[in-house]
Amino acid sequence: MNTKTAAALPVDLGGGPFTITTRDLTKRFGSTTALNALDLRVPEGAAYVLVGPNGAGKTTLLRTLIGMARRDHGAVEVLGIDPERRGADARGLVGYVPEGHRIGYPWMTVGRLLKHCEALYPSWDTDYAARLVDAYEVDLSRKCRSLSKGQSRRVQMLVALAHRPPLLLLDEPTDGLDHVIRDVTLSILSEHFADSPTTALISTHRVYEIERLVDHVGVLRQGRLLGQMPTDELRGKLRRYWADVPDGFEMSTELAGRVIRRTEGMRDIEWTVWGEEKLVVNGFGRAGATVREVAPLSLDEAATALLANKETS
Amino acid sequence: MTDITMDRTPSMKAAAVEQLRVVGLAVRREALAICAGLALLLLLVPFVEEIVVEVGPILNPTDLGVIAAFLGLASPLAVWKGETLFGESRLWTLPVDHARHARMKVAAGWVWLMGVVSVGVLSLVLFVVLVGGDAGSEGTRWMVTDLDAVRSGAGGGVRQMVWTTPLWHWAHPFVVATWGYVAVSALLLGFKRPYHWAVGGWLAFLAFGLLGEEGNIARVTSTLDVFMGAIDWLVFAGSDYSQVTVTLESGQRVRAWTRIPTLGSVVVAQGLWMGLACVSLWAASARSRES
Numbered sequence: 001m002n003t004k005t006a007a008a009l010p011v012d013l014g015g016g017p018f019t020i021t022t023r024d025l026t027k028r029f030g031s032t033t034a035l036n037a038l039d040l041r042v043p044e045g046a047a048y049v050l051v052g053p054n055g056a057g058k059t060t061l062l063r064t065l066i067g068m069a070r071r072d073h074g075a076v077e078v079l080g081i082d083p084e085r086r087g088a089d090a091r092g093l094v095g096y097v098p099e100g101h102r103i104g105y106p107w108m109t110v111g112r113l114l115k116h117c118e119a120l121y122p123s124w125d126t127d128y129a130a131r132l133v134d135a136y137e138v139d140l141s142r143k144c145r146s147l148s149k150g151q152s153r154r155v156q157m158l159v160a161l162a163h164r165p166p167l168l169l170l171d172e173p174t175d176g177l178d179h180v181i182r183d184v185t186l187s188i189l190s191e192h193f194a195d196s197p198t199t200a201l202i203s204t205h206r207v208y209e210i211e212r213l214v215d216h217v218g219v220l221r222q223g224r225l226l227g228q229m230p231t232d233e234l235r236g237k238l239r240r241y242w243a244d245v246p247d248g249f250e251m252s253t254e255l256a257g258r259v260i261r262r263t264e265g266m267r268d269i270e271w272t273v274w275g276e277e278k279l280v281v282n283g284f285g286r287a288g289a290t291v292r293e294v295a296p297l298s299l300d301e302a303a304t305a306l307l308a309n310k311e312t313s
Numbered sequence: 314m315t316d317i318t319m320d321r322t323p324s325m326k327a328a329a330v331e332q333l334r335v336v337g338l339a340v341r342r343e344a345l346a347i348c349a350g351l352a353l354l355l356l357l358v359p360f361v362e363e364i365v366v367e368v369g370p371i372l373n374p375t376d377l378g379v380i381a382a383f384l385g386l387a388s389p390l391a392v393w394k395g396e397t398l399f400g401e402s403r404l405w406t407l408p409v410d411h412a413r414h415a416r417m418k419v420a421a422g423w424v425w426l427m428g429v430v431s432v433g434v435l436s437l438v439l440f441v442v443l444v445g446g447d448a449g450s451e452g453t454r455w456m457v458t459d460l461d462a463v464r465s466g467a468g469g470g471v472r473q474m475v476w477t478t479p480l481w482h483w484a485h486p487f488v489v490a491t492w493g494y495v496a497v498s499a500l501l502l503g504f505k506r507p508y509h510w511a512v513g514g515w516l517a518f519l520a521f522g523l524l525g526e527e528g529n530i531a532r533v534t535s536t537l538d539v540f541m542g543a544i545d546w547l548v549f550a551g552s553d554y555s556q557v558t559v560t561l562e563s564g565q566r567v568r569a570w571t572r573i574p575t576l577g578s579v580v581v582a583q584g585l586w587m588g589l590a591c592v593s594l595w596a597a598s599a600r601s602r603e604s
Contacts, residue, residue, distance in 0.1 A: 066406070067411075068401070068405050068406070087410065087411065088322045088408050088409050088410045089321070089322060089408070091406060091407060091408040092320075092321030092322045092408030093321055096406055098401050098406070099401075100401050102397070102401060102403075103403070104395065104402075104403030105335070105339070105394075105395040105396075105403065106395045107338075107339065107394065107395055108335075108338065108395075112338065116331060116335060117407075119323065119327060119328075119330075119331040119334075120323045120327070120328060120331060120407050120408060120409065121321065121323070121408065122320065122321055122322070122323055123321050163321070165321075
């Protein structure tokens with residue numbers, strides 16, 4: 001299935017400005033390295049999706065960005081602030097939806113929880129919070145402990161958005177939401193991005209759900225950032241190719257390093273290759289193959305292909 | 314609209330007031346249960362009055378020590394309920410410095426604790442007075458004047474003195490509750506498994522008493538005695554452990570004081586231990602420091 005060669009993906013997003021910058025960020029838990037020399041760049045105003053398998057370090061990264069986890073090495077800047085030194089300032093600028101569904105005090109009603117947040121976030125927008133309560137159909141009289149997974153997630157989203165932070169850190173924001181509420185959430189996020197100049201870093205396994213929202217993607221595996229780029233670049237350069245190949249066909253060396261995935265079907269072979277389409281087609285031609293069809297990948301398919309390739313570096 | 318330039322952290326006053334409110338809500342049920350119990354006690358006054366005809370009960374501040382200690386030790390559990398201090402606690406996601414916020418929450422809990430202890434003390438004093446008793450003993454105490462004579466058992470070496478409970482003794486339940494509260498708060502903030510540490514510490518203490526003399530119950534008792542003595546010195550500069558049993562020449566056995574703690578000695582003893590508890594609390598909360 002997979003190629004034996006490595007495909008180098010871009011990690012440089014140019015000169016910025018960046019809302020989030022990490023340099024050589026390393027975080028260990030005992031002998032396990034959760035984040036390994038990570039150089040993440042989230043451009044100002046971007047909606048950046050971070051994809052990666054379980055245990056890739058996504059949640060640890062988000063926790064590090066708001067000072068909830070301490071790094072072992074490297075530097076972090078969130079809106080120009082080092083969250084380890086000025087955690088309170090950083091958290092004031094961030095709307096955070098954690099991976100878990102706990103929303104704080106189980107004994108508290110949702111209405112009181114919102115008042116609690118209002119008291120502690122000077123930028124809390126009461127009118128906006130009320131609109132979100134309506135949109136999410138949140139029952140303010142319910143005790144937090146009685147909320148379902150999906151209801152908790154709605155309240156977490158509400159709390160994250162209502163103080164209109166310049167940066168959103170969303171860890172699996174659609175987890176636990178049914179289809180209707182997921183669509184409501186995506187609409188709310190779209191409107192939020194339009195109304196408020198916001199940068200978002202979204203960690204998710206369900207890329208297809210937020211595909212239309214995001215404009216940058218980062219691929220994280222085993223604590224390493226395999227690549228980060230605008231989604232347009234990913235869609236433009238990562239393509240699926242079907243080709244008629246002669247017996248004994250061997251991929252040319254110029255393309256071998258760009259092949260992300262090779263899948264043998266019943267009747268043909270499918271390649272997922274990184275590179276300019278014209279160059280790839282010519283490369284196939286020089287190796288004696290004739291490209292029959294080229295198709296772009298959805299962001300979700302691209303993420304799956306990149307993560308499936310153990311050789312990607 | 315988003316304004317990145319504005320200060321997005323609450324003032325210390327706003328954060329402290331909010332913690333006072335939230336902790337008040339957290340302990341509300343327990344506090345109401347205590348108040349209901351005290352109200353019930355006061356409702357019993359007419360019935361108790363009928364039973365207590367001649368000699369009313371005497372309530373000394375030190376008598377309230379055990380209840381106050383229990384309140385102090387248990388209340389941090391109510392204050393911190395629902396918080397996962399070593400996980401994704403809501404407290405840690407808020408725009409307030411972690412260590413400072415934790416200390417604010419402890420302080421808020423202490424304010425409510427002192428409120429509950431005040432209501433408790435006042436209710437019990439009221440109860441005792443209403444049933445014809447005496448809050449704070451007045452009368453005589455035996456004082457040891459010659460310890461050698463007392464130890465010889467021949468009688469003598471003591472004299473009677475007039476005694477009135479000093480007003481400052483009423484600080485006792487508040488101090489005991491505070492010490493217990495601060496110590497348990499430090500335990501909860503400082504350790505991921507506070508109950509393991511508490512039980513482990515207690516078992517270690519008992520094991521220490523057994524060292525060298527395996528199975529010697531007397532040794533354990535003696536160690537416990539030292540421990541209780543230390544607690545006594547902690548909370549009241551040795552009020553109980555400054556007493557000995559004396560046989561008078563008449564053959565009557567009474568409890569006599571070798572020394573009576575003064576306000577100064579109590580302040581020093583309690584200040585020392587309270588300082589230790591506060592330092593522990595500070596160190597435990599500093600675990601979450603951010604700068």
